[in-house]
Amino acid sequence: MIVSDKKRLLVIGAGGHAKVVIATAQAAGWEVVGLFDDDSALKGTTVLGAPVIGGTELATNLEVDGAVVAIGGSRARMQLSEKLALPWATISHPSAEIHHTVVLGEGAVVFAGAVIQPDSTIGRHAIVNTAASVDHDCVVGDFAHLAPGTHLAGSVNVGEGALLGIGASVIPGMKIGKWSIVGAGAAVTNDVPGGVTAVGVPSKVTEWRS
Numbered sequence: 001m002i003v004s005d006k007k008r009l010l011v012i013g014a015g016g017h018a019k020v021v022i023a024t025a026q027a028a029g030w031e032v033v034g035l036f037d038d039d040s041a042l043k044g045t046t047v048l049g050a051p052v053i054g055g056t057e058l059a060t061n062l063e064v065d066g067a068v069v070a071i072g073g074s075r076a077r078m079q080l081s082e083k084l085a086l087p088w089a090t091i092s093h094p095s096a097e098i099h100h101t102v103v104l105g106e107g108a109v110v111f112a113g114a115v116i117q118p119d120s121t122i123g124r125h126a127i128v129n130t131a132a133s134v135d136h137d138c139v140v141g142d143f144a145h146l147a148p149g150t151h152l153a154g155s156v157n158v159g160e161g162a163l164l165g166i167g168a169s170v171i172p173g174m175k176i177g178k179w180s181i182v183g184a185g186a187a188v189t190n191d192v193p194g195g196v197t198a199v200g201v202p203s204k205v206t207e208w209r210s
């Protein structure tokens with residue numbers, strides 16, 4: 001019998017985002033032993049060779065070294081991370097450049113080609129997606145999601161749960177409020193309040209949500 005010495009990871013969520021999380025984890029040396037998803041139609045399927053075992057209520061039955069919530073939506077990621085008592089892993093693709101002073105929260109995932117510069121902090125279960133860049137002294141809140149190709153200049157503060165859409169850019173020192181959405185391709189040149197959607201170049205608030 002061949003026994004793997006790789007660390008064993010389980011993955012919550014089996015959609016498209018999970019595919020990239022699994023690719024990242026495998027590149028980082030994890031063995032993905034199973035996925036859990038509440039969509040019963042996915043049970044018995046595989047994602048990059050890893051089996052979808054069943055609903056998320058079963059996830060705590062498996063003995064693993066780490067777990068990750070692989071769902072792009074920030075609120076669902078928060079809810080599942082709070083519901084499930086699992087040993088949350090922090091995963092970085094080997095091609096990501098992360099300065100040694102950077103603090104990554106538990107459950108955070110950093111995808112291929114991302115760059116995170118000195119003294120920045122990435123919150124719990126936050127996502128720094130493919131080729132995103134985070135310059136010096138940024139604070140990225142818990143459950144926030146920097147979509148592929150997002151660029152944060154220095155000293156930017158991204159609030160809890162905020163989503164910066166693909167290719168969004170933020171000039172130095174700006175604050176993005178909690179649970180706000182910055183549209184794809186936006187250029188943020190003023191603070192964005194919490195709970196809004198802001199789009200465009202320069203970005204303007206187009207929606208206030210409760």
Ligand SMILES: CC(C)(COP(=O)(O)OP(=O)(O)OC[C@H]1O[C@@H](n2cnc3c(N)ncnc32)[C@H](O)[C@@H]1OP(=O)(O)O)[C@@H](O)C(=O)NCCC(=O)NCCS
Binds near residue numbers: 147164166185
């Ligand atoms: C901003 C966003 C959230 C708006 O989504 P929505 O509420 O469904 O908005 P709609 O698609 O109904 O568009 C509403 C209006 O905003 C405009 N709009 C939408 N997204 C825009 C953007 N990124 N920049 C500029 N204008 C945008 C639309 O053209 C439309 O304009 P109109 O009313 O003049 O026709 C979405 O378009 C977006 O950019 N999401 C980012 C997705 C992403 O990058 N995810 C990461 C995956 S890893």
